[in-house]
Amino acid sequence: MSFLTVHGLRKAFGPVVAVQDFSLEAERGEFISLLGPSGCGKTTVLRMIAGFERPTAGRVVIDGEDVTDLPTRARRIGMVFQSYALFPNLTVEGNIAFGLKVAGIGREAIATRVKEMLGLIGLQQLGGRYPMELSGGQQQRVALARAVAIRPRILLLDEPLSALDAKIRVSLREEVRGIQRELGITAIFVTHDQEEALALSHRVVVMSEGWVEQTGTPAEVYRTPRTPFVATFVGTANVLPCRIEAAAGKVVRYGAARLTAGQAVTGAVGEIVQFAVRPEAIGLQRFEGASNSLAAVVQDTRFLGPVVRLRVMLEGGLPAVVDVHGEGARDVPAAGAAVHLWFRPESLQVLDRHGHGARAAGSGPGGSSGP
Amino acid sequence: MKGGTLWRRIVLGVMGLYLFVPLLGVAEFSLRMRRGVYSFDAFAAVFADGRFRETFLYSSALAVVTVVIGMVLIVPAAYAVRLYAPRLRAMVEFVTLLPLVVPAIVIVFGYMRLFGSQSWLPLTDTEIGSDALLAFGYVILALPYLYRSVDAGLTSMDVRNLTEAAESLGARPWTIMLRVVLPNIRTALLSGAFLTAAIVLGEFTFASLLNRPGFGPYMQLLGANRAYEPAALSLVAFALTWGLMVLIGAFSGRRTGA
Known part of the structure; x- marks a missing residue:
């Protein structure tokens, strides 16, 4: 059985069907992109995997555990948002430590883990700063560190690079991929940028109007488009x-x-x-x-x-x-x-x-x- | 440009005169208690009056209770509306504005009918019951200010994403409220609290009709029976309100997270 199994997901908002019959199997350590234009349902799929939206139909299974009916906090997922969503009242260290504190981990273990995460994103000197004192790229790196600090089973990234300028996007996407590879974590990455999806992913899921159009490696999707x-x-x-x-x-x-x-x-x-x-x-x-x-x-x-x-x-x-x-x-x-x-x-x-x-x-x- | 500057100065000057001349008049009058010389006798008389301390402390305590009840009711409500029922926001805003439209006297007579001696819940029969009724009434009076302050705070903090980020990190609703929402709307909460305190300290109608020893009825009583002390008391009340406003400004200016 795959590490992540999404089977027959459907989401309707009243009469509007946002996602139709979405299925996906992802292996441990795999990097999968959901690619499509605005309104194609890719973010809704991610939010259903995260537990922010309840599917109208379908199941989400992570590492053999059916999490469809579990609240987000019990799913052990890490999420990176387009708007960074860092807590403005906490320093960089405070943000990274948030999930660890919530989990009731000891103070020393938290300090060690925070230091490790700061090293991972190369911001050792900025641990005491507040989010508003960082650039967009730095904020997103902190958001990534915060998400992986809790050792989530799956890392979900909702257009994390969209708010950044072109040059930083390219360097940060390599960093995201490097960190994902280093930690061996399964990642689902939502983007509307085909270059990003092709450059980063093991597999790409192309979506349109709530449907999956094609799933395949970047080369398959590009060289042998199905639709x-x-x-x-x-x-x-x-x-x-x-x-x-x-x-x-x-x-x-x-x-x-x-x-x-x-x-x-x-x-x-x-x-x-x-x-x-x-x-x-x-x-x-x-x-x-x-x-x-x-x-x-x-x-x-x-x-x-x-x-x-x-x-x-x-x-x-x-x-x-x-x-x-x-x-x-x-x-x-x-x-x-x-x-x-x-x-x-x-x-x-x-x-x-x-x-x-x-x-x-x-x-x-x-x-x-x-x- | 020069003409514009002159015009601005004239407007500001007229406005300053309109606001400060009566105040200066009151201040001057409050100092004339001793015949022929200026003195602080009126202020001394006010501060020496036991009823001043009692009513001020009573209203201050009531302000604290009002702020606590108001915040406990309004923060979760405004948060829930934003997160789970954003379409209801306009309606909730309208409802919170009603206390500005419905006169306090109408509300208090409604309370007296509902909670008077002949009612199924005769709160006005006991002092503690009347105090509770007064606090609830003040929460209603402060509703427009409290709700607006809290809502403005929530607007500035990207509630949905921060809540979801905290949820994804394993936080429960209570933890999210305490560690994410409240710290990020602290300034808004303080603004709401100080405005509420200012309203409660000067409120007359509720306290008078419920026969409670509030600061508002005391000011009215003094004004009806004395000459110089009311002027001194007005300045004291004015200074208190200004002090609260300065505190709002000071907290508003503080950097988030600092």
Whole structure:
């Protein structure tokens, strides 16, 4: 049995259903991110695991113990909040010691543990300061130390980096991951930032409109998105509606172009299935293994530093984007130029017609989108 | 800019005159008890009066009881409304404002009907019963000020997240109230307490109609029968109120957690 089992969680606030049939199994020491846009239900799931919200249905089991009906204080979880939630009337040491005092631990043991935690977050010199005297990054490190000081079974992080500026976010996320790894604690991390989720996690759970769209390693979620929502929310993707040419075959048709997919496509002949192609998987010249080709006209080009992004119009009037990097980025076709887009069969990822994301992303003709 | 500064000074000057001229007049009059010279005889007479000490101590004790009852009722209520029933906040605010709309005399006559000799709970039959009734009445009178102070304190402390943070660290509701909520609204509690004390010390209607020896009825009695002492007593009461206000300001200025 997994260390954390969340089974069939559902949460309704009156007529509004915030979370639908959410299930997850996490092993000891695993770092899992719940990724999705605002209002997708990720924080509600975290709050149900923490015990702040009571599930309408479903169970939460931690280390073999069903905690669904237990109050938060009895669950032995550590929580880090977006707003830090440090006690303003207590010093850094007082904040870290709070949970230990509540647990009735002896004074000497508390002092030792607090010192250990201050060392862990590198704030040994600031133990006597009040939260208002610290920067945002320092406050969040104290909040993290306070949460792990009580040796929780699970560490829950609710968008802990959202209130920080970009540079501190990157350094602090590495610190969070380092501390989690060092302590070997199971962590559930809520974020709407795909880069954060991909960089930190063993596994990512992508959510939309209360449903789980896909669960997988960062590479799986990025390279083989299962639904149009995942394809377009995690990174940028071109979503192409293609017609099945042969039952259980790999060949499909986009307009007049015949394309080969990386895997066999299930469905009836003539049925429309959506496929995703990442902009960086497309070349403007034929390259090794690139057997798929689509004609397009360049609409405009954008210089984004490491890459140049081309907005193109495919035959049939579908917009798409192509990322050109390396030496090719020095000489990209100008707006109005006719080009051919080349990509490998394995870059053409079939998307789940029945995925919840199909509804979330709309059932239009496709197109490209992404952050 | 110069014209603006002059205008500001004129407005402030007029306001200062409006506030301080009557006060200076009262002060001057209070010093004229001895014919032909200024003296503190009126103040001495007031302080020498046993009823002054008795009524002042009585009202002070009642102020403490009122503050304690008020806080015990209002802090958990305001906290619960914020945390568990935020939609009721507007309604609760409205209810707490009612004592400003309903005259004290209406409330006290209501009490006398409800808790008088002929009622099922004749609190007015005994001194302790009347004292309790007076304290409860004062809690009602102080409600708008107490609730607002506590609510402002809760607004400034991010109640929900701090409560949840404490819960996640294993704290029980009682611990959260004592170690998280109360220390973080300390300044607001003190403001509410001092305002309540100021109200109770000067209150007349409740104490008079319930026939209790409060400081308010004593001031009225003195005012009706003496010439110079009421002026001196007014200044004493004014100084007490100002002292409480200075204390509010001093505690408000203190850094949280310091």
